[in-house]
Amino acid sequence: MDERSFALGPGDGEVAAWIEAAVREIRRAIGEGRALIALSGGVDSAVAAALVHRAIGDRLQGVFVDHGLLRKGEKEEVLAALRDGLGLAVEAVDASERFLQALAGVSDPEEKRRRIGRLFIDVFEEAAQRLGPFDVLVQGTIAPDVTESGHGGGRLVKSHHNVGGLPASMRFRLVEPLRALYKDDVRRVGRALGLPEAILGRHPFPGPGLAVRVLGPVTAERLSVLREADARFLEEIRRAGLYGEIWQAFCVLLDSRSVGIGPDGGRRLGHTIALRAITSRDATTADIYPLPPELVRRVVQRIIAEVPDVVRVVWDVTPKPPATIEWE
Incomplete structure (x- = not known):
């Protein structure tokens, strides 16, 4: 057209x-x-x-x-x-x-x-x-x-x-x-x-879906980890009444393993999840949404406790530019 x-x-x-x-x-x-x-x-x-x-x-x-x-x-x-x-x-x-x-x-x-x-x-x-x-x-x-x-x-x-x-x-x-x-x-x-x-009012979601939020190879197991972490992040954002204020919020599964501490106090090798929450008007530029520290703390605690094999959660605070909104 x-x-x-x-x-x-x-x-x-x-x-x-x-x-x-x-x-x-x-x-x-x-x-x-x-x-x-x-x-x-x-x-x-x-x-x-x-x-x-x-x-x-x-x-x-x-x-x-x-x-x-x-x-x-x-x-x-x-x-x-x-x-x-x-x-x-x-x-x-x-x-x-x-x-x-x-x-x-x-x-x-x-x-x-x-x-x-x-x-x-x-x-x-x-x-x-x-x-x-x-x-x-x-x-x-x-x-x-x-x-x-x-x-x-x-x-x-x-x-x-x-x-x-x-x-x-x-x-x-x-x-x-x-x-x-x-x-x-x-x-x-x-x-x-x-x-x-x-x-x-739905947050934007990429056409390729979670494939571009799973960094590296896409497998059913890695998709499941990301899906469960993402659900808890969005649940806590909605519970805090912030969903409508945020342009886009989501989790990313990184393509490297991280060392953590297991329930028995021993070494545990697991996944790392990144949180991203941004504000924007038209997606050409974006800034970081200032998530309340207590919300971040709850999200991290829930993901670590409830999503198997996740040992670390980080928060992406990079605006667009220089980053894009999605990681891939």
């Missing part, structure tokens, strides 16, 4: 006018055919779905892929929000074993993203054959995805799987109605479309 058609102004009237223009452009781009949309449960894909659904109605079919790289309980939460909150037809596909096999032995972050992107398209093409025919694939790609992937005049920071991971032989035509927007404007569009806060 023509990015020049998607220049969003600051006021509510500009948002309404932008939505009207976007709906017209989506109808022109899709024509009379049917469209398939990749739904992750995140803000971007949900807003893209609501926008395209307004344009073409029940000719839009959602597909949610469980790639086995989700947070704890996320599949059930996401499907309920998408089906009940958006009223969309959503097909759930369990491809977790395929993604784990594709990532086996892969440590390089860029290669992880490329493999995930290619396999996503394979899964959607299979879904299209089963549910279709479909001419168009809708994605919730936004401006930082494009620029950080080295497109549109940006310098490569990291390849987002929905940009740098797409195969040249892909049979779909792409429609990306949010491609020129940043996260804050995506949320404004979503509110104007009437999406529930349960969707709009």
Whole structure:
């Protein structure tokens, strides 16, 4: 789609006018055919779905892929929000074993993203054959995805799987109605479309999921450790009433073992978890959220006590730049 058609102004009237223009452009781009949309449960894909659904109605079919790289309980939460909150037809596909096999032995972050992107398209093409025919694939790609992937005049920071991971032989035509927007404007569009806060208020989650938060090789065991640690971090943030104040909070599993002290007082070699909590407006820059010391203490105590084989927890306090929000 023509990015020049998607220049969003600051006021509510500009948002309404932008939505009207976007709906017209989506109808022109899709024509009379049917469209398939990749739904992750995140803000971007949900807003893209609501926008395209307004344009073409029940000719839009959602597909949610469980790639086995989700947070704890996320599949059930996401499907309920998408089906009940958006009223969309959503097909759930369990491809977790395929993604784990594709990532086996892969440590390089860029290669992880490329493999995930290619396999996503394979899964959607299979879904299209089963549910279709479909001419168009809708994605919730936004401006930082494009620029950080080295497109549109940006310098490569990291390849987002929905940009740098797409195969040249892909049979779909792409429609990306949010491609020129940043996260804050995506949320404004979503509110104007009437999406529930349960969707709009979710912290951003990378398309490659926990694969880029498990540093080094991705295995079922390492994913389980990260998933359990992350769940406790978010539980304590919600319990403290801080979830809505933080742009993004998550755990990272480091790719090196650390020496700790076991319950018997002896040497124990285990995992290291990093905590990250940031504030941002549009994800192009980010600052550290000042987590209260008592909250950090509770999180560390719970992770060490409740997550097997974790012996050390550290807190990442690096802003963007020089760091990126995600570690990979």
